[in-house]
Amino acid sequence: MSLNGKVALVTGGAQGIGRAVVQSLLQSSAKVVMVDLNKALGEECKAQLDAEFGEGNCTFIECDVANGDALRDAFQSTVGQFGRLDIVINNAGITNEKDWEKTIQVNLTSVIKGTYLALEHMSKEYGKQGGTIINVSSMAAFLHSPHQPVYTATKHGVIGFTRAMADAAIQGDYGVRINALCPAFVDTPLLQSVEDEDNMGKFVKFKDDFKRSMTKFGVLQPSLIAEGMMRLITDTSLHGAVMKITCSKGIHFHTYEPMSA
Ligand SMILES: NC(=O)c1ccc[n+]([C@@H]2O[C@H](COP(=O)([O-])OP(=O)(O)OC[C@H]3O[C@@H](n4cnc5c(N)ncnc54)[C@H](O)[C@@H]3O)[C@@H](O)[C@H]2O)c1
Numbered sequence: 001m002s003l004n005g006k007v008a009l010v011t012g013g014a015q016g017i018g019r020a021v022v023q024s025l026l027q028s029s030a031k032v033v034m035v036d037l038n039k040a041l042g043e044e045c046k047a048q049l050d051a052e053f054g055e056g057n058c059t060f061i062e063c064d065v066a067n068g069d070a071l072r073d074a075f076q077s078t079v080g081q082f083g084r085l086d087i088v089i090n091n092a093g094i095t096n097e098k099d100w101e102k103t104i105q106v107n108l109t110s111v112i113k114g115t116y117l118a119l120e121h122m123s124k125e126y127g128k129q130g131g132t133i134i135n136v137s138s139m140a141a142f143l144h145s146p147h148q149p150v151y152t153a154t155k156h157g158v159i160g161f162t163r164a165m166a167d168a169a170i171q172g173d174y175g176v177r178i179n180a181l182c183p184a185f186v187d188t189p190l191l192q193s194v195e196d197e198d199n200m201g202k203f204v205k206f207k208d209d210f211k212r213s214m215t216k217f218g219v220l221q222p223s224l225i226a227e228g229m230m231r232l233i234t235d236t237s238l239h240g241a242v243m244k245i246t247c248s249k250g251i252h253f254h255t256y257e258p259m260s261a
């Protein structure tokens with residue numbers, strides 16, 4: 001599947017995994033809109049990408065995904081500027097057990113909102129041409145840690161929502177593929193924040209357990225997550241899939257038992 005002429009929106013695109021995905025999309029000739037809270041980082045990132053890929057291929061929109069109206073405006077501006085939308089990556093995420101309600105807002109509510117907005121712009125239900133949505137979860141949804149109870153809950157939620165929406169997309173003939181991606185530990189600034197009491201609150205005392213897991217399971221590079229993301233975007237046979245990326249098994253998929261009573 002060629003991405004030439006396709007338009008992608010990536011939340012949390014200014015840093016870490018999102019940034020690596022933006023880079024891969026541009027390398028595949030897609031137009032990309034980076035949506036991020038961090039204005040300074042977003043503008044710096046856009047300047048670097050303009051220098052590498054040429055101006056007019058990448059745009060930065062400052063937006064807190066937890067603000068539903070601002071997120072709606074970001075989708076509207078994307079379509080206003082590039083005329084269409086084909087790929088949406090709901091990637092922005094935080095780990096904050098102290099302000100756990102914010103964690104639910106950013107990691108789960110905004111992913112739901114981002115999926116619904118993506119469908120408004122891409123689903124045949126709304127007379128649009130189809131597309132693909134990838135919601136970023138985490139291996140924390142499969143191998144939990146006492147250090148991040150609410151983060152873990154949100155990442156379980158992302159998988160459940162994504163799988164149910166993938167079924168809705170088939171039964172409703174949306175023409176949109178919807179998948180989830182679950183990385184294990186990845187070398188990004190987010191991973192540094194887990195030792196901070198301001199983020200983890202009383203659960204910070206379990207940080208040694210978390211760090212032992214990191215040593216045991218290893219730490220991935222963002223480029224491998226971008227590779228997995230590109231596979232989900234370009235392989236049209238994948239729909240409703242839950243991709244896992246770990247050091248021991250690389251890019252692979254979770255398998256589910258068929259539903260039974
Ligand atoms: N790093 C890991 O080990 C790891 C593992 C599994 C899953 N994940 C998930 O991958 C995703 C990306 O994580 P990362 O490690 O690249 O994080 P990161 O902190 O390095 O980058 C996240 C980006 O999202 C932006 N962001 C945060 N809150 C936002 C908001 N409310 N609105 C808009 N933008 C916002 C930040 O400014 C930043 O640019 C998250 O959903 C995270 O939960 C990360």
Ligand SMILES: CCCCC[C@H](O)CC\C=C/C=C/C=C/[C@@H](O)[C@@H](O)CCCC(=O)O
Nearest residue numbers: 095138139140143183184185190217246248
């Ligand atoms: C602040 C960011 C938080 C990131 C949280 C991480 O995503 C949590 C990752 C937790 C565990 C990762 C475990 C990986 C294990 C694999 O190497 C493998 O042994 C397990 C494979 C299981 C499978 O794929 O079925």
